[in-house]
Amino acid sequence: MTDEHSNGQTGASVETHNLRRVFRDPTGSEFIALDDVNLTIGSGKFVSIVGPSGCGKTTLLRIVMGLDEATSGSVAVRSEGADDTKSATARRSFVFQRPALLPWRTVQQNVTFGLDTRAGRKIHPDRTSRSNHLENLLELTGLTRFRDYYPAQISGGMQQRANLARALAVDPNILLMDEPFSALDAMTKERLQRELASIVSHLEATVLFVTHDIREAVFLSDRIAVMATDPGRVVKVVDVDAPTERDAAFQHSDILTEQARAIWAMLDEQKKDPFSE
Amino acid sequence: MPTSEPQGSTGSESISSGSDPVEGTLSVSIWRRSIRRVRVPRAVISIVVGLAIWEAVVRMFDISSFALVPPSEIVREFRVVIEQGLLWEHLQISLHSLILGLSLSALIAIPLGLAAGTFRAMREYTDPWILALYATPMVAFAPLIIISLGFGVQAKTAVVAFACFFPIVINTTAGVRAVDKDLIEVGTAFKASHWESFRWIALPGAAPFIFAGLRLAVGRGVVGLVVADLFGARAGLGLFLLQSSQSFNISRVFVAASVLAILGVTFTFLIAQIERRTLRWRPADD
Numbered sequence: 002m003t004d005e006h007s008n009g010q011t012g013a014s015v016e017t018h019n020l021r022r023v024f025r026d027p028t029g030s031e032f033i034a035l036d037d038v039n040l041t042i043g044s045g046k047f048v049s050i051v052g053p054s055g056c057g058k059t060t061l062l063r064i065v066m067g068l069d070e071a072t073s074g075s076v077a078v079r080s081e082g083a084d085d086t087k088s089a090t091a092r093r094s095f096v097f098q099r100p101a102l103l104p105w106r107t108v109q110q111n112v113t114f115g116l117d118t119r120a121g122r123k124i125h126p127d128r129t130s131r132s133n134h135l136e137n138l139l140e141l142t143g144l145t146r147f148r149d150y151y152p153a154q155i156s157g158g159m160q161q162r163a164n165l166a167r168a169l170a171v172d173p174n175i176l177l178m179d180e181p182f183s184a185l186d187a188m189t190k191e192r193l194q195r196e197l198a199s200i201v202s203h204l205e206a207t208v209l210f211v212t213h214d215i216r217e218a219v220f221l222s223d224r225i226a227v228m229a230t231d232p233g234r235v236v237k238v239v240d241v242d243a244p245t246e247r248d249a250a251f252q253h254s255d256i257l258t259e260q261a262r263a264i265w266a267m268l269d270e271q272k273k274d275p276f277s278e
Numbered sequence: 279m280p281t282s283e284p285q286g287s288t289g290s291e292s293i294s295s296g297s298d299p300v301e302g303t304l305s306v307s308i309w310r311r312s313i314r315r316v317r318v319p320r321a322v323i324s325i326v327v328g329l330a331i332w333e334a335v336v337r338m339f340d341i342s343s344f345a346l347v348p349p350s351e352i353v354r355e356f357r358v359v360i361e362q363g364l365l366w367e368h369l370q371i372s373l374h375s376l377i378l379g380l381s382l383s384a385l386i387a388i389p390l391g392l393a394a395g396t397f398r399a400m401r402e403y404t405d406p407w408i409l410a411l412y413a414t415p416m417v418a419f420a421p422l423i424i425i426s427l428g429f430g431v432q433a434k435t436a437v438v439a440f441a442c443f444f445p446i447v448i449n450t451t452a453g454v455r456a457v458d459k460d461l462i463e464v465g466t467a468f469k470a471s472h473w474e475s476f477r478w479i480a481l482p483g484a485a486p487f488i489f490a491g492l493r494l495a496v497g498r499g500v501v502g503l504v505v506a507d508l509f510g511a512r513a514g515l516g517l518f519l520l521q522s523s524q525s526f527n528i529s530r531v532f533v534a535a536s537v538l539a540i541l542g543v544t545f546t547f548l549i550a551q552i553e554r555r556t557l558r559w560r561p562a563d564d
Binding site: 114153 | 458460463466468469479482483485560
Protein backbone atom coordinates (compact mmCIF):
# COMPACT_ATOMS: atom_id res chain seq x y z
CA MET A 2 0.00 0.00 0.00
CA THR A 3 2.74 2.45 0.92
CA ASP A 4 4.53 1.78 -2.30
CA GLU A 5 1.36 2.38 -4.21
CA HIS A 6 0.92 5.67 -2.47
CA SER A 7 4.25 7.06 -3.53
CA ASN A 8 3.55 6.10 -7.10
CA GLY A 9 0.11 7.59 -7.19
CA GLN A 10 -3.24 5.94 -6.91
CA THR A 11 -4.72 2.84 -8.42
CA GLY A 12 -6.27 3.14 -11.82
CA ALA A 13 -9.87 3.81 -12.65
CA SER A 14 -12.11 2.53 -15.37
CA VAL A 15 -14.09 4.85 -17.56
CA GLU A 16 -17.30 3.94 -19.26
CA THR A 17 -19.36 6.22 -21.43
CA HIS A 18 -22.96 5.40 -22.29
CA ASN A 19 -24.59 6.89 -25.38
CA LEU A 20 -22.68 10.08 -24.82
CA ARG A 21 -23.95 12.93 -26.92
CA ARG A 22 -22.92 16.56 -27.02
CA VAL A 23 -24.57 19.10 -29.25
CA PHE A 24 -23.26 22.63 -29.65
CA ARG A 25 -25.63 25.33 -30.74
CA ASP A 26 -24.24 28.45 -32.36
CA PRO A 27 -25.91 31.86 -31.87
CA THR A 28 -27.94 31.47 -35.07
CA GLY A 29 -29.46 28.32 -33.64
CA SER A 30 -27.88 25.80 -35.96
CA GLU A 31 -26.59 22.67 -34.31
CA PHE A 32 -23.31 20.89 -34.45
CA ILE A 33 -23.10 17.36 -33.15
CA ALA A 34 -19.70 17.15 -31.50
CA LEU A 35 -20.32 13.71 -30.05
CA ASP A 36 -22.96 11.27 -31.17
CA ASP A 37 -23.74 8.15 -29.22
CA VAL A 38 -20.25 7.48 -27.92
CA ASN A 39 -19.88 4.21 -26.03
CA LEU A 40 -16.36 3.71 -24.87
CA THR A 41 -15.02 1.42 -22.19
CA ILE A 42 -11.53 2.01 -20.87
CA GLY A 43 -10.08 -0.56 -18.53
CA SER A 44 -8.30 0.41 -15.38
CA GLY A 45 -4.61 1.19 -15.75
CA LYS A 46 -4.71 1.37 -19.50
CA PHE A 47 -3.20 4.05 -21.65
CA VAL A 48 -5.80 4.87 -24.26
CA SER A 49 -5.36 7.45 -26.98
CA ILE A 50 -8.13 9.08 -28.89
CA VAL A 51 -7.23 10.07 -32.43
CA GLY A 52 -9.28 11.54 -35.21
CA PRO A 53 -9.61 14.48 -37.56
CA SER A 54 -10.02 17.93 -36.03
CA GLY A 55 -13.57 18.64 -35.02
CA CYS A 56 -14.34 15.00 -34.24
CA GLY A 57 -15.04 15.84 -30.62
CA LYS A 58 -12.03 14.19 -29.04
CA THR A 59 -11.27 17.14 -26.80
CA THR A 60 -14.98 17.49 -25.99
CA LEU A 61 -15.05 13.86 -24.89
CA LEU A 62 -12.06 14.43 -22.63
CA ARG A 63 -13.57 17.57 -21.15
CA ILE A 64 -16.82 15.77 -20.38
CA VAL A 65 -14.95 12.98 -18.61
CA MET A 66 -13.11 15.64 -16.60
CA GLY A 67 -16.28 17.52 -15.77
CA LEU A 68 -15.20 20.68 -17.59
CA ASP A 69 -18.07 20.27 -20.03
CA GLU A 70 -21.48 18.65 -19.75
CA ALA A 71 -22.95 16.06 -22.04
CA THR A 72 -26.22 16.90 -23.74
CA SER A 73 -27.32 13.35 -22.98
CA GLY A 74 -25.78 10.06 -21.94
CA SER A 75 -23.49 9.43 -19.02
CA VAL A 76 -19.93 8.84 -17.92
CA ALA A 77 -19.00 6.45 -15.13
CA VAL A 78 -15.52 6.67 -13.66
CA ARG A 79 -14.80 3.92 -11.17
CA SER A 80 -11.59 3.53 -9.27
CA GLU A 81 -10.25 0.01 -9.11
CA GLY A 82 -11.35 -2.05 -6.17
CA ALA A 83 -13.93 0.49 -5.09
CA ASP A 84 -17.50 -0.68 -4.97
CA ASP A 85 -20.23 1.32 -6.61
CA THR A 86 -20.88 3.42 -3.56
CA LYS A 87 -17.31 4.64 -3.52
CA SER A 88 -17.03 5.25 -7.23
CA ALA A 89 -17.30 8.99 -6.75
CA THR A 90 -13.87 9.07 -5.15
CA ALA A 91 -12.04 8.35 -8.42
CA ARG A 92 -9.71 11.28 -8.77
CA ARG A 93 -9.39 12.86 -12.18
CA SER A 94 -6.65 15.15 -13.31
CA PHE A 95 -6.13 17.17 -16.45
CA VAL A 96 -3.13 18.10 -18.54
CA PHE A 97 -4.05 21.08 -20.67
CA GLN A 98 -3.15 21.58 -24.29
CA ARG A 99 -1.60 24.94 -23.53
CA PRO A 100 0.51 24.73 -20.37
CA ALA A 101 -2.00 26.96 -18.53
CA LEU A 102 0.42 27.63 -15.70
CA LEU A 103 -0.40 30.50 -13.38
CA PRO A 104 2.18 33.12 -14.38
CA TRP A 105 2.38 34.50 -10.84
CA ARG A 106 3.28 31.17 -9.31
CA THR A 107 6.71 29.60 -9.55
CA VAL A 108 7.07 26.19 -11.17
CA GLN A 109 6.90 24.53 -7.76
CA GLN A 110 3.88 26.55 -6.68
CA ASN A 111 2.16 25.63 -9.92
CA VAL A 112 2.90 21.96 -9.40
CA THR A 113 1.37 22.04 -5.92
CA PHE A 114 -1.71 23.98 -7.04
CA GLY A 115 -4.00 20.96 -6.77
CA LEU A 116 -2.64 20.21 -3.28
CA ASP A 117 -3.12 23.77 -2.03
CA THR A 118 -6.87 23.83 -2.46
CA ARG A 119 -9.11 22.97 0.43
CA ALA A 120 -10.13 19.82 -1.44
CA GLY A 121 -6.53 18.93 -2.27
CA ARG A 122 -5.08 19.39 1.20
CA LYS A 123 -6.49 16.00 2.18
CA ILE A 124 -4.36 14.21 -0.40
CA HIS A 125 -1.10 14.65 1.50
CA PRO A 126 -2.20 15.90 4.88
CA ASP A 127 1.12 15.70 6.64
CA ARG A 128 4.02 17.94 5.79
CA THR A 129 6.70 15.29 5.30
CA SER A 130 4.69 13.13 2.97
CA ARG A 131 3.73 16.18 0.97
CA SER A 132 7.27 17.41 0.62
CA ASN A 133 8.61 13.94 -0.26
CA HIS A 134 5.88 13.63 -2.83
CA LEU A 135 6.80 16.98 -4.32
CA GLU A 136 10.53 16.18 -4.45
CA ASN A 137 9.83 12.88 -6.21
CA LEU A 138 7.56 14.56 -8.67
CA LEU A 139 9.98 17.35 -9.54
CA GLU A 140 12.72 14.76 -9.95
CA LEU A 141 10.52 12.55 -12.10
CA THR A 142 9.57 15.38 -14.43
CA GLY A 143 13.06 16.90 -14.52
CA LEU A 144 11.91 20.14 -12.93
CA THR A 145 14.03 20.18 -9.79
CA ARG A 146 16.46 22.76 -11.16
CA PHE A 147 13.67 25.02 -12.35
CA ARG A 148 11.38 24.85 -9.35
CA ASP A 149 11.83 28.49 -8.39
CA TYR A 150 11.46 29.94 -11.87
CA TYR A 151 8.33 31.65 -13.08
CA PRO A 152 6.63 30.09 -16.11
CA ALA A 153 7.65 33.00 -18.35
CA GLN A 154 11.30 32.21 -17.63
CA ILE A 155 11.27 28.60 -18.83
CA SER A 156 10.86 27.01 -22.24
CA GLY A 157 7.66 25.57 -23.67
CA GLY A 158 8.90 22.03 -23.05
CA MET A 159 9.59 22.79 -19.41
CA GLN A 160 6.20 24.44 -19.08
CA GLN A 161 4.54 21.28 -20.34
CA ARG A 162 6.50 19.22 -17.81
CA ALA A 163 5.14 21.49 -15.09
CA ASN A 164 1.66 21.09 -16.54
CA LEU A 165 2.08 17.30 -16.32
CA ALA A 166 3.63 17.44 -12.85
CA ARG A 167 0.72 19.53 -11.59
CA ALA A 168 -1.69 16.89 -12.85
CA LEU A 169 0.33 14.06 -11.27
CA ALA A 170 0.62 15.88 -7.95
CA VAL A 171 -2.93 15.08 -6.91
CA ASP A 172 -2.34 11.31 -7.30
CA PRO A 173 -5.01 10.85 -9.94
CA ASN A 174 -6.77 7.58 -10.62
CA ILE A 175 -7.24 8.82 -14.11
CA LEU A 176 -5.09 11.24 -16.02
CA LEU A 177 -6.66 13.11 -18.91
CA MET A 178 -4.29 14.66 -21.40
CA ASP A 179 -5.40 17.02 -24.14
CA GLU A 180 -2.80 17.15 -26.94
CA PRO A 181 -0.14 18.21 -24.45
CA PHE A 182 2.76 18.02 -26.90
CA SER A 183 1.11 19.55 -29.96
CA ALA A 184 2.78 22.93 -29.66
CA LEU A 185 6.30 21.64 -29.11
CA ASP A 186 9.11 21.30 -31.61
CA ALA A 187 9.78 17.81 -32.95
CA MET A 188 12.81 17.08 -30.80
CA THR A 189 11.33 18.19 -27.50
CA LYS A 190 8.15 16.39 -28.40
CA GLU A 191 9.87 13.04 -28.94
CA ARG A 192 11.85 13.38 -25.77
CA LEU A 193 8.78 14.21 -23.72
CA GLN A 194 6.92 11.30 -25.28
CA ARG A 195 9.64 8.92 -24.10
CA GLU A 196 9.64 10.51 -20.65
CA LEU A 197 5.88 10.28 -20.42
CA ALA A 198 5.98 6.61 -21.40
CA SER A 199 8.50 5.96 -18.67
CA ILE A 200 6.60 7.98 -16.03
CA VAL A 201 3.32 6.31 -16.87
CA SER A 202 4.85 2.84 -16.75
CA HIS A 203 5.41 3.40 -13.02
CA LEU A 204 1.86 4.56 -12.47
CA GLU A 205 -1.26 2.59 -11.86
CA ALA A 206 -3.38 5.42 -13.16
CA THR A 207 -5.48 5.15 -16.28
CA VAL A 208 -4.50 7.61 -18.98
CA LEU A 209 -6.81 9.04 -21.58
CA PHE A 210 -4.73 10.86 -24.14
CA VAL A 211 -6.11 13.00 -26.95
CA THR A 212 -3.85 13.65 -29.91
CA HIS A 213 -3.92 14.27 -33.62
CA ASP A 214 -0.45 12.77 -33.96
CA ILE A 215 -0.96 9.13 -34.84
CA ARG A 216 2.64 8.07 -34.33
CA GLU A 217 2.51 9.60 -30.89
CA ALA A 218 -0.66 7.64 -30.14
CA VAL A 219 0.91 4.35 -31.27
CA PHE A 220 4.09 5.02 -29.34
CA LEU A 221 2.33 5.73 -26.04
CA SER A 222 -0.86 3.70 -25.98
CA ASP A 223 -2.14 0.28 -25.11
CA ARG A 224 -5.21 1.07 -27.14
CA ILE A 225 -6.29 3.65 -29.64
CA ALA A 226 -9.84 4.82 -30.17
CA VAL A 227 -10.28 6.13 -33.69
CA MET A 228 -12.92 8.81 -34.08
CA ALA A 229 -14.71 10.23 -37.08
CA THR A 230 -16.20 13.64 -37.53
CA ASP A 231 -19.62 15.13 -38.24
CA PRO A 232 -21.13 13.68 -36.18
CA GLY A 233 -18.25 12.92 -33.81
CA ARG A 234 -18.19 9.23 -33.01
CA VAL A 235 -15.84 6.38 -32.17
CA VAL A 236 -15.49 4.15 -35.19
CA LYS A 237 -12.92 1.68 -34.03
CA VAL A 238 -10.80 0.70 -31.07
CA VAL A 239 -7.40 -0.76 -31.95
CA ASP A 240 -4.97 -2.62 -29.69
CA VAL A 241 -1.37 -1.53 -30.04
CA ASP A 242 1.41 -4.03 -30.35
CA ALA A 243 4.35 -2.57 -28.47
CA PRO A 244 7.49 -3.79 -26.70
CA THR A 245 7.58 -3.58 -22.90
CA GLU A 246 9.97 -0.68 -23.08
CA ARG A 247 8.84 2.22 -25.20
CA ASP A 248 12.18 3.76 -26.11
CA ALA A 249 13.73 5.70 -28.96
CA ALA A 250 14.20 2.49 -30.93
CA PHE A 251 10.48 1.80 -30.83
CA GLN A 252 9.75 5.43 -31.61
CA HIS A 253 11.43 5.03 -35.01
CA SER A 254 10.69 1.38 -35.61
CA ASP A 255 8.89 -0.20 -38.53
CA ILE A 256 6.40 -1.84 -36.16
CA LEU A 257 5.29 1.58 -35.05
CA THR A 258 5.19 2.99 -38.56
CA GLU A 259 3.15 0.07 -39.79
CA GLN A 260 0.54 0.44 -37.09
CA ALA A 261 0.38 4.17 -37.62
CA ARG A 262 -0.14 3.57 -41.32
CA ALA A 263 -3.01 1.22 -40.61
CA ILE A 264 -4.72 3.88 -38.54
CA TRP A 265 -4.10 6.48 -41.22
CA ALA A 266 -5.80 4.18 -43.66
CA MET A 267 -8.79 3.93 -41.32
CA LEU A 268 -9.04 7.70 -41.14
CA ASP A 269 -8.69 8.00 -44.90
CA GLU A 270 -11.50 5.59 -45.39
CA GLN A 271 -13.75 7.79 -43.34
CA LYS A 272 -13.14 10.68 -45.64
CA LYS A 273 -14.53 8.58 -48.47
CA ASP A 274 -17.46 7.52 -46.35
CA PRO A 275 -20.56 8.92 -48.10
CA PHE A 276 -22.00 9.71 -44.68
CA SER A 277 -19.47 12.45 -44.07
CA GLU A 278 -19.63 13.95 -47.54
CA MET B 279 29.73 45.53 -33.85
CA PRO B 280 31.17 44.35 -30.54
CA THR B 281 32.32 40.76 -30.55
CA SER B 282 30.74 39.85 -27.25
CA GLU B 283 27.14 40.37 -28.17
CA PRO B 284 24.62 39.55 -25.48
CA GLN B 285 23.33 36.03 -25.90
CA GLY B 286 19.80 35.33 -26.86
CA SER B 287 17.55 37.89 -28.43
CA THR B 288 13.82 37.29 -28.55
CA GLY B 289 14.56 35.41 -31.74
CA SER B 290 16.97 32.91 -30.28
CA GLU B 291 14.66 32.47 -27.31
CA SER B 292 12.18 30.64 -29.46
CA ILE B 293 14.88 28.67 -31.23
CA SER B 294 16.53 27.50 -28.05
CA SER B 295 13.26 26.82 -26.25
CA GLY B 296 13.23 23.23 -27.41
CA SER B 297 16.70 21.80 -27.22
CA ASP B 298 18.29 23.89 -24.53
CA PRO B 299 15.55 25.39 -22.49
CA VAL B 300 17.07 27.47 -19.80
CA GLU B 301 20.26 29.01 -21.09
CA GLY B 302 18.40 30.89 -23.77
CA THR B 303 15.62 32.34 -21.66
CA LEU B 304 17.88 33.14 -18.75
CA SER B 305 20.22 35.32 -20.72
CA VAL B 306 17.26 37.02 -22.35
CA SER B 307 16.00 38.24 -19.01
CA ILE B 308 19.44 39.43 -17.99
CA TRP B 309 19.86 41.19 -21.27
CA ARG B 310 16.51 42.92 -20.95
CA ARG B 311 17.36 44.11 -17.49
CA SER B 312 20.51 45.74 -18.80
CA ILE B 313 18.45 47.61 -21.37
CA ARG B 314 16.35 49.00 -18.59
CA ARG B 315 19.49 50.38 -16.97
CA VAL B 316 20.46 52.27 -20.12
CA ARG B 317 17.01 53.78 -20.43
CA VAL B 318 16.93 56.04 -17.40
CA PRO B 319 19.64 58.43 -18.61
CA ARG B 320 17.81 58.75 -21.92
CA ALA B 321 14.84 60.24 -20.11
CA VAL B 322 17.17 62.70 -18.39
CA ILE B 323 18.92 63.55 -21.65
CA SER B 324 15.57 64.15 -23.27
CA ILE B 325 14.45 66.57 -20.58
CA VAL B 326 17.75 68.44 -20.43
CA VAL B 327 17.92 68.81 -24.22
CA GLY B 328 14.26 69.87 -24.35
CA LEU B 329 14.78 72.56 -21.75
CA ALA B 330 17.93 73.75 -23.49
CA ILE B 331 16.08 74.13 -26.79
CA TRP B 332 13.28 75.98 -25.00
CA GLU B 333 15.78 78.35 -23.37
CA ALA B 334 17.59 78.93 -26.67
CA VAL B 335 14.40 79.58 -28.65
CA VAL B 336 13.06 82.10 -26.14
CA ARG B 337 16.35 83.99 -26.07
CA MET B 338 17.04 83.90 -29.81
CA PHE B 339 13.63 85.10 -30.92
CA ASP B 340 13.20 87.50 -28.02
CA ILE B 341 9.75 86.18 -27.18
CA SER B 342 7.56 88.35 -24.95
CA SER B 343 7.68 87.27 -21.33
CA PHE B 344 3.87 87.30 -21.29
CA ALA B 345 3.81 84.55 -23.89
CA LEU B 346 6.62 82.27 -22.79
CA VAL B 347 9.33 82.48 -20.21
CA PRO B 348 12.61 80.56 -20.42
CA PRO B 349 13.32 77.70 -18.00
CA SER B 350 16.01 79.74 -16.27
CA GLU B 351 13.38 82.32 -15.40
CA ILE B 352 11.08 79.62 -14.03
CA VAL B 353 13.88 78.23 -11.89
CA ARG B 354 14.58 81.73 -10.56
CA GLU B 355 10.90 82.24 -9.74
CA PHE B 356 10.82 78.80 -8.14
CA ARG B 357 13.55 79.92 -5.77
CA VAL B 358 11.67 83.11 -4.93
CA VAL B 359 8.50 81.17 -4.21
CA ILE B 360 10.33 78.76 -1.95
CA GLU B 361 12.32 81.44 -0.13
CA GLN B 362 9.19 83.42 0.60
CA GLY B 363 7.35 80.27 1.64
CA LEU B 364 4.51 80.90 -0.79
CA LEU B 365 4.18 77.27 -1.88
CA TRP B 366 4.08 75.19 1.28
CA GLU B 367 0.50 75.62 2.34
CA HIS B 368 -0.80 75.04 -1.16
CA LEU B 369 1.39 72.00 -1.65
CA GLN B 370 0.46 70.56 1.71
CA ILE B 371 -3.27 70.90 1.12
CA SER B 372 -3.07 69.50 -2.40
CA LEU B 373 -0.83 66.61 -1.38
CA HIS B 374 -3.19 65.79 1.43
CA SER B 375 -6.19 65.81 -0.92
CA LEU B 376 -4.44 63.77 -3.56
CA ILE B 377 -3.28 61.03 -1.19
CA LEU B 378 -6.59 60.85 0.63
CA GLY B 379 -8.71 61.10 -2.51
CA LEU B 380 -6.72 58.49 -4.40
CA SER B 381 -6.71 56.05 -1.47
CA LEU B 382 -10.39 56.52 -0.79
CA SER B 383 -11.18 56.01 -4.43
CA ALA B 384 -9.04 52.86 -4.70
CA LEU B 385 -10.59 51.48 -1.54
CA ILE B 386 -14.05 51.66 -3.08
CA ALA B 387 -13.29 51.23 -6.78
CA ILE B 388 -11.10 48.10 -6.56
CA PRO B 389 -13.60 45.95 -4.62
CA LEU B 390 -16.44 47.26 -6.76
CA GLY B 391 -14.53 46.49 -9.94
CA LEU B 392 -13.63 43.02 -8.70
CA ALA B 393 -17.27 42.32 -7.90
CA ALA B 394 -18.47 43.74 -11.21
CA GLY B 395 -15.89 41.69 -13.08
CA THR B 396 -16.83 38.51 -11.25
CA PHE B 397 -20.61 38.73 -11.18
CA ARG B 398 -22.44 39.43 -14.37
CA ALA B 399 -25.60 40.64 -12.65
CA MET B 400 -23.60 43.11 -10.61
CA ARG B 401 -21.93 44.39 -13.75
CA GLU B 402 -25.25 44.88 -15.48
CA TYR B 403 -26.46 47.02 -12.60
CA THR B 404 -23.34 49.13 -12.20
CA ASP B 405 -22.21 49.53 -15.81
CA PRO B 406 -24.79 52.15 -16.90
CA TRP B 407 -23.95 54.39 -13.95
CA ILE B 408 -20.23 54.04 -14.32
CA LEU B 409 -20.24 54.62 -18.05
CA ALA B 410 -22.60 57.60 -17.84
CA LEU B 411 -20.71 59.28 -15.00
CA TYR B 412 -17.38 58.55 -16.66
CA ALA B 413 -18.52 60.13 -19.92
CA THR B 414 -19.67 63.31 -18.16
CA PRO B 415 -16.88 65.91 -17.90
CA MET B 416 -15.58 66.22 -14.39
CA VAL B 417 -15.96 70.03 -14.56
CA ALA B 418 -19.71 69.49 -14.53
CA PHE B 419 -19.64 67.71 -11.17
CA ALA B 420 -16.96 69.70 -9.40
CA PRO B 421 -19.14 72.76 -8.62
CA LEU B 422 -21.83 70.51 -7.13
CA ILE B 423 -19.31 68.87 -4.83
CA ILE B 424 -17.76 72.22 -3.86
CA ILE B 425 -21.19 73.70 -3.09
CA SER B 426 -22.19 70.82 -0.88
CA LEU B 427 -18.84 70.30 0.89
CA GLY B 428 -17.44 73.82 1.04
CA PHE B 429 -14.06 75.29 0.17
CA GLY B 430 -12.03 73.06 2.43
CA VAL B 431 -9.98 69.93 2.07
CA GLN B 432 -13.02 67.67 2.11
CA ALA B 433 -14.42 69.08 -1.11
CA LYS B 434 -11.07 68.88 -2.87
CA THR B 435 -10.57 65.33 -1.66
CA ALA B 436 -14.02 64.39 -2.88
CA VAL B 437 -13.38 65.86 -6.33
CA VAL B 438 -10.08 63.97 -6.56
CA ALA B 439 -11.70 60.74 -5.36
CA PHE B 440 -14.47 61.18 -7.90
CA ALA B 441 -11.96 61.79 -10.69
CA CYS B 442 -9.81 58.78 -9.74
CA PHE B 443 -12.74 56.45 -9.34
CA PHE B 444 -13.55 55.66 -12.94
CA PRO B 445 -10.24 54.59 -14.39
CA ILE B 446 -9.75 52.29 -11.40
CA VAL B 447 -13.17 50.68 -11.44
CA ILE B 448 -13.26 50.30 -15.23
CA ASN B 449 -9.78 48.80 -15.40
CA THR B 450 -10.39 46.45 -12.49
CA THR B 451 -13.58 45.14 -14.07
CA ALA B 452 -11.83 44.69 -17.40
CA GLY B 453 -8.92 42.99 -15.65
CA VAL B 454 -11.06 40.34 -14.01
CA ARG B 455 -12.81 39.66 -17.27
CA ALA B 456 -9.54 39.47 -19.19
CA VAL B 457 -8.15 36.61 -17.08
CA ASP B 458 -7.24 33.75 -19.37
CA LYS B 459 -10.12 31.26 -19.58
CA ASP B 460 -7.63 28.40 -19.50
CA LEU B 461 -6.44 29.53 -16.09
CA ILE B 462 -10.00 29.68 -14.80
CA GLU B 463 -10.39 26.09 -15.98
CA VAL B 464 -7.28 25.11 -14.06
CA GLY B 465 -9.16 26.23 -10.97
CA THR B 466 -12.16 24.12 -11.92
CA ALA B 467 -10.08 21.08 -12.87
CA PHE B 468 -8.15 21.11 -9.60
CA LYS B 469 -11.25 21.66 -7.49
CA ALA B 470 -10.48 25.14 -6.24
CA SER B 471 -13.41 26.71 -4.42
CA HIS B 472 -14.89 29.96 -5.73
CA TRP B 473 -12.96 31.88 -3.13
CA GLU B 474 -9.70 30.06 -3.96
CA SER B 475 -10.22 30.68 -7.66
CA PHE B 476 -10.81 34.34 -6.97
CA ARG B 477 -7.81 34.73 -4.69
CA TRP B 478 -5.34 32.65 -6.66
CA ILE B 479 -6.46 33.24 -10.24
CA ALA B 480 -8.82 36.17 -10.80
CA LEU B 481 -7.17 38.63 -8.42
CA PRO B 482 -3.54 38.16 -9.50
CA GLY B 483 -4.71 37.97 -13.10
CA ALA B 484 -6.45 41.32 -12.78
CA ALA B 485 -3.58 42.94 -10.85
CA PRO B 486 -1.77 44.41 -13.88
CA PHE B 487 -5.02 46.06 -14.95
CA ILE B 488 -5.65 47.40 -11.47
CA PHE B 489 -2.21 49.00 -11.43
CA ALA B 490 -2.80 50.48 -14.89
CA GLY B 491 -6.04 51.94 -13.53
CA LEU B 492 -4.21 53.43 -10.55
CA ARG B 493 -1.62 55.04 -12.80
CA LEU B 494 -4.33 56.58 -14.96
CA ALA B 495 -6.12 57.69 -11.81
CA VAL B 496 -3.12 59.73 -10.67
CA GLY B 497 -3.31 61.82 -13.84
CA ARG B 498 -7.01 62.39 -13.43
CA GLY B 499 -6.59 63.07 -9.72
CA VAL B 500 -4.14 65.89 -10.41
CA VAL B 501 -6.59 67.38 -12.88
CA GLY B 502 -9.22 67.05 -10.15
CA LEU B 503 -7.03 69.03 -7.75
CA VAL B 504 -6.89 71.95 -10.14
CA VAL B 505 -10.54 71.78 -11.17
CA ALA B 506 -11.66 71.79 -7.53
CA ASP B 507 -9.55 74.88 -6.82
CA LEU B 508 -10.98 76.71 -9.83
CA PHE B 509 -14.44 76.54 -8.29
CA GLY B 510 -13.37 77.88 -4.97
CA ALA B 511 -10.76 77.02 -2.40
CA ARG B 512 -8.87 78.62 0.44
CA ALA B 513 -5.60 76.98 -0.53
CA GLY B 514 -4.21 74.50 -3.05
CA LEU B 515 -1.89 74.32 -6.00
CA GLY B 516 -4.78 75.04 -8.36
CA LEU B 517 -5.58 78.23 -6.47
CA PHE B 518 -1.90 79.15 -6.48
CA LEU B 519 -1.91 78.69 -10.26
CA LEU B 520 -5.12 80.67 -10.66
CA GLN B 521 -3.86 83.58 -8.53
CA SER B 522 -0.53 83.66 -10.38
CA SER B 523 -2.28 83.82 -13.70
CA GLN B 524 -4.68 86.50 -12.51
CA SER B 525 -1.70 88.66 -11.51
CA PHE B 526 -0.04 87.95 -14.88
CA ASN B 527 2.94 86.34 -13.20
CA ILE B 528 3.68 83.92 -16.03
CA SER B 529 6.81 82.51 -14.41
CA ARG B 530 4.84 81.66 -11.32
CA VAL B 531 2.14 79.97 -13.41
CA PHE B 532 4.89 77.77 -14.78
CA VAL B 533 6.13 77.08 -11.28
CA ALA B 534 2.65 75.97 -10.22
CA ALA B 535 2.26 73.84 -13.31
CA SER B 536 5.70 72.27 -12.76
CA VAL B 537 4.86 71.39 -9.17
CA LEU B 538 1.62 69.76 -10.33
CA ALA B 539 3.55 67.85 -12.98
CA ILE B 540 6.16 66.73 -10.46
CA LEU B 541 3.37 65.63 -8.14
CA GLY B 542 1.80 63.53 -10.87
CA VAL B 543 5.08 62.03 -12.01
CA THR B 544 6.12 61.19 -8.45
CA PHE B 545 2.87 59.40 -7.69
CA THR B 546 2.94 57.54 -10.97
CA PHE B 547 6.51 56.50 -10.21
CA LEU B 548 5.60 55.33 -6.72
CA ILE B 549 2.74 53.24 -8.06
CA ALA B 550 5.00 51.80 -10.75
CA GLN B 551 7.48 50.82 -8.01
CA ILE B 552 4.79 49.07 -5.99
CA GLU B 553 3.61 47.41 -9.18
CA ARG B 554 7.09 46.12 -9.98
CA ARG B 555 7.49 44.68 -6.53
CA THR B 556 4.05 43.13 -6.46
CA LEU B 557 4.17 41.70 -9.97
CA ARG B 558 7.66 40.23 -9.95
CA TRP B 559 6.44 37.29 -11.99
CA ARG B 560 5.92 39.41 -15.05
CA PRO B 561 8.60 39.08 -17.71
CA ALA B 562 10.56 42.31 -17.97
CA ASP B 563 9.14 44.43 -20.77
CA ASP B 564 11.38 46.19 -23.23
